[in-house]
Amino acid sequence: MYTCDSCNKISCKKGDMDNLPSNxxxxxxxxxxxxxxxxxxxxxxxxxxxxxxxxxxxxxxLTRVQEIILFAKKCGYKKIGLAFCVGLLKEAQIFANILRHHDFEVESIICKNGAIPKSEIDIKVKEQVRPQCKFEGMCNPIGQAKLLNDRKTDLNIILGLCVGHDSLFIKYSDAPITVLAAKDRVLGHNPLAAIYTSHSYYNKKLYD
Structure with a gap:
C-alpha cells in the first residue's frame, strides 16, 4: 500500500534514493x-x-488564468475548448474573452447542451434540483467532450463542472485537459477551504 500522504521524508523531492520508506x-x-x-x-x-x-x-x-495562457502558448495550441457549467456563465464569458484577446480560437460548450431531460438517466421529478419544474435538463459532459472532439480542439479547459460530470468529460475528451476551477457551490469554488478549516469550523462536518 502506498501512503505518501503520511511520509515525512519526501526523499523523492530531494533525490535521496538511499533513504526511502519501505513502501x-x-x-x-x-x-x-x-x-x-x-x-x-x-x-x-x-x-x-x-x-x-x-x-x-x-x-x-502568475495566476492560474495566466499560467494556462502561458502553457497553451508554449505548447503551440491554437484552438481551446471550454467546457463550463451554466452556473458559471458569466465567468466563462470573461475567461473566453481573455483567451480571445490572446489570439486563441475558443470553442465553448455549456453543460446543458442538447436539452436532454433528466428522465433519460432515470431521475424522478422529486429527485430534481428544482422538483417544481416540469423540465430539468441533465448536465451533458459526454456531449461537451464529443462536440469539442468534433471541433478538434488542441486543449480543453474545465470550468466548474460538477463532481462526476467532470469525470465523464475527462473520460471522453480527445484533447489534453486542464482545470480552471473545480465546482464547490458552498465555498465559492474553493474546495480547499474545507481542508484548511478541517481542524476548526469544518471538523464536525467532515469527520461525523
Missing part, C-alpha cells in the same frame, strides 16, 4: 523506468516540458 513508489524501479520512457513520447514530452517551464516562470507570480 515508497521510488522503490518500483522497473516500473519507474517504463514510466519515464512515456515522457519521451512527443505529446507527453511537449506537455511535461512546457508545464515545467510554466511552473518555474510563474512560480508564485
Amino acid at each position: 515508497c513508489p521510488c522503490r518500483e524501479e522497473d516500473k519507474i523506468k517504463e514510466i519515464t520512457k512515456l515522457y519521451k513520447e512527443p505529446q507527453n514530452y511537449k506537455i511535461a516540458h512546457n508545464s515545467a517551464l510554466v511552473e518555474a516562470e510563474g512560480y508564485c507570480q
Whole structure:
C-alpha cells in the first residue's frame, strides 16, 4: 500500500534514493523506468516540458488564468475548448474573452447542451434540483467532450463542472485537459477551504 500522504521524508523531492520508506513508489524501479520512457513520447514530452517551464516562470507570480495562457502558448495550441457549467456563465464569458484577446480560437460548450431531460438517466421529478419544474435538463459532459472532439480542439479547459460530470468529460475528451476551477457551490469554488478549516469550523462536518 502506498501512503505518501503520511511520509515525512519526501526523499523523492530531494533525490535521496538511499533513504526511502519501505513502501515508497521510488522503490518500483522497473516500473519507474517504463514510466519515464512515456515522457519521451512527443505529446507527453511537449506537455511535461512546457508545464515545467510554466511552473518555474510563474512560480508564485502568475495566476492560474495566466499560467494556462502561458502553457497553451508554449505548447503551440491554437484552438481551446471550454467546457463550463451554466452556473458559471458569466465567468466563462470573461475567461473566453481573455483567451480571445490572446489570439486563441475558443470553442465553448455549456453543460446543458442538447436539452436532454433528466428522465433519460432515470431521475424522478422529486429527485430534481428544482422538483417544481416540469423540465430539468441533465448536465451533458459526454456531449461537451464529443462536440469539442468534433471541433478538434488542441486543449480543453474545465470550468466548474460538477463532481462526476467532470469525470465523464475527462473520460471522453480527445484533447489534453486542464482545470480552471473545480465546482464547490458552498465555498465559492474553493474546495480547499474545507481542508484548511478541517481542524476548526469544518471538523464536525467532515469527520461525523
